[in-house]
Amino acid sequence: MDNRKCTDRLDRKGIRVTPIRILVLDALMKASGTMSLADLETELETVDKSSIFRTLEIFEKHHLVHSIDDGTGSVKFEVCESEDDCSIADMHTHFYCEICHKTFCLKDISAPLVDLPEGFSARSVNYIIKGVCPSCARG
Amino acid sequence: MDNRKCTDRLDRKGIRVTPIRILVLDALMKASGTMSLADLETELETVDKSSIFRTLEIFEKHHLVHSIDDGTGSVKFEVCESEDDCSIADMHTHFYCEICHKTFCLKDISAPLVDLPEGFSARSVNYIIKGVCPSCARG
DNA sequence: GATTCCATTGCAACCGGGTTGCGGCATATA
DNA sequence: TATATGCCGCAACCCGGTTGCAATGGAATC
Numbered sequence: 528m529d530n531r532k533c534t535d536r537l538d539r540k541g542i543r544v545t546p547i548r549i550l551v552l553d554a555l556m557k558a559s560g561t562m563s564l565a566d567l568e569t570e571l572e573t574v575d576k577s578s579i580f581r582t583l584e585i586f587e588k589h590h591l592v593h594s595i596d597d598g599t600g601s602v603k604f605e606v607c608e609s610e611d612d613c614s615i616a617d618m619h620t621h622f623y624c625e626i627c628h629k630t631f632c633l634k635d636i637s638a639p640l641v642d643l644p645e646g647f648s649a650r651s652v653n654y655i656i657k658g659v660c661p662s663c664a665r666g
Numbered sequence: 667m668d669n670r671k672c673t674d675r676l677d678r679k680g681i682r683v684t685p686i687r688i689l690v691l692d693a694l695m696k697a698s699g700t701m702s703l704a705d706l707e708t709e710l711e712t713v714d715k716s717s718i719f720r721t722l723e724i725f726e727k728h729h730l731v732h733s734i735d736d737g738t739g740s741v742k743f744e745v746c747e748s749e750d751d752c753s754i755a756d757m758h759t760h761f762y763c764e765i766c767h768k769t770f771c772l773k774d775i776s777a778p779l780v781d782l783p784e785g786f787s788a789r790s791v792n793y794i795i796k797g798v799c800p801s802c803a804r805g
Numbered sequence: 806g807a808t809t810c811c812a813t814t815g816c817a818a819c820c821g822g823g824t825t826g827c828g829g830c831a832t833a834t835a
Numbered sequence: 836t837a838t839a840t841g842c843c844g845c846a847a848c849c850c851g852g853t854t855g856c857a858a859t860g861g862a863a864t865c
Contacts, residue, residue: 545842564822575844580823596737598792600852601822620780625789639778641759646800650764653737653794654780661785684813703851714815719852739823740851 529553540589547574551582552591552606560632561595561603597621597630597655618652624660631660668692679728686713690721691730691745699771700734700742736760736769736794757791763799770799 533552537544554570555562562570567579583604586592595603620636623629638654672688672695681687693709694701701709706718722743725731734742759775762768777793 543841547843576822577824577845578843581843596735598735622782622786631786633783636780636782639780640795641775641778643761643775643795644772644800646803647761647770647795648797648803649795650797651795653792653796655792656779656782656786656788656790657792658787658789661783664785664787682812686814715851716816716853717814720813 529556532556536591540591542585542589542591547578548582548585550574551579552586555592555604555606561605561630563601563603565601567604593618593651595621595655596653597623598657599623599630603630618654621655622660623655623657624663625657626659626663629660630655668695671695675730679730681724681728681730686717687721687724689713690718691725694731694743694745700744700769702740702742704740706743732757732790734760734794735792736762737796738762738767738769742769757793760794761799762794762796763802764796765798765802768799769794 530549530553533549533556534544537548537552542548550571551567551574554567558566564576564579564583567583568574568576571579583592583594587594587604590607592604592606595605597603618638620633620638622631622633624631638652640649640652643649669688669692672691673683676683676687676691689710690706690713693706697705703715703718703722706722707713707715710718722731722733726733726743729746731743731745734744736742757777759772759777761770761772763770777791779788779791782788
């Protein structure tokens with residue numbers, strides 16, 4: 528576990544460093560895709576659900592992670608790509624297969640952003656396409 | 667209540683007509699925007715939650731209505747625009763204000779659809795932008 | 806007309822993700 | 836050392852959604 532890297536990043540975001548916050552951030556950074564609260568609970572079995580919850584809450588408020596609602600009923604979390612700021616450009620496309628109920632993370636397809644009516648300002652985008660994935664289409 | 671119109675539409679979709687289904691469909695058609703299960707429960711106080719739930723399930727399966735997950739924790743329902751088929755073109759943009767927690771239905775902005783990798787086929791799009799709405803921006 | 810069958814519905818209970826109150830412990834501040 | 840503040844675990848709670856089951860009712864069959 529890269530303790531140092533986590534500590535630095537928390538510092539830079541102005542988040543007080545604690546052992547649990549390091550654990551959670553480390554797990555998120557190591558994860559290949561997104562992680563749900565339940566995923567983190569499983570991964571960090573010594574840490575209480577509510578602590579993880581509150582940690583994620585803080586991370587999100589400080590734009591260290593962002594959440595994706597893929598419509599499966601459990602919100603997913605992901606470390607923001609850019610080190611210093613979490614921009615809308617970080618938001619990419621997700622695909623949910625209605626057959627096998629898996630969520631795919633299409634990292635290289637960034638979520639489109641439409642022109643909004645006067646007065647609306649966007650801070651994040653939740654873009655999820657539902658349909659049938661390749662392997663379910665074949666079989 | 668336009669009983670006839672509802673009955674016809676149910677018929678055309680191959681959905682067996684029942685009093686409750688007429689009530690639910692009528693409420694949805696009359697609604698200015700989207701409705702949640704809870705909204706319908708309030709509107710149709712004589713009808714049980716589970717009955718509404720199952721009715722919506724059937725409606726959705728027959729592509730008479732579609733659901734939108736706006737990230738508020740309660741799924742919204744909406745009658746498909748086109749009479750005969752519910753196409754992806756029906757899906758429009760939704761905006762969720764992080765300050766006042768309201769969901770706006772931007773009916774005239776259709777949800778964009780990105781090119782998916784080989785093998786993925788899209789059946790619906792869930793596109794929701796989060797940010798600050800005009801009245802909250804004003805302060 | 807009587808009987809059988811199956812879809813529909815209401816009720817109540819359940820489920821699971823998320824959230825909160827609170828008390829204890831640790832850490833910081835005076 | 837005394838005092839405040841923040842962090843954490845536990846347990847309980849909340850709420851939207853979902854399911855099992857029994858009763859009802861209408862259509863199909865005898």
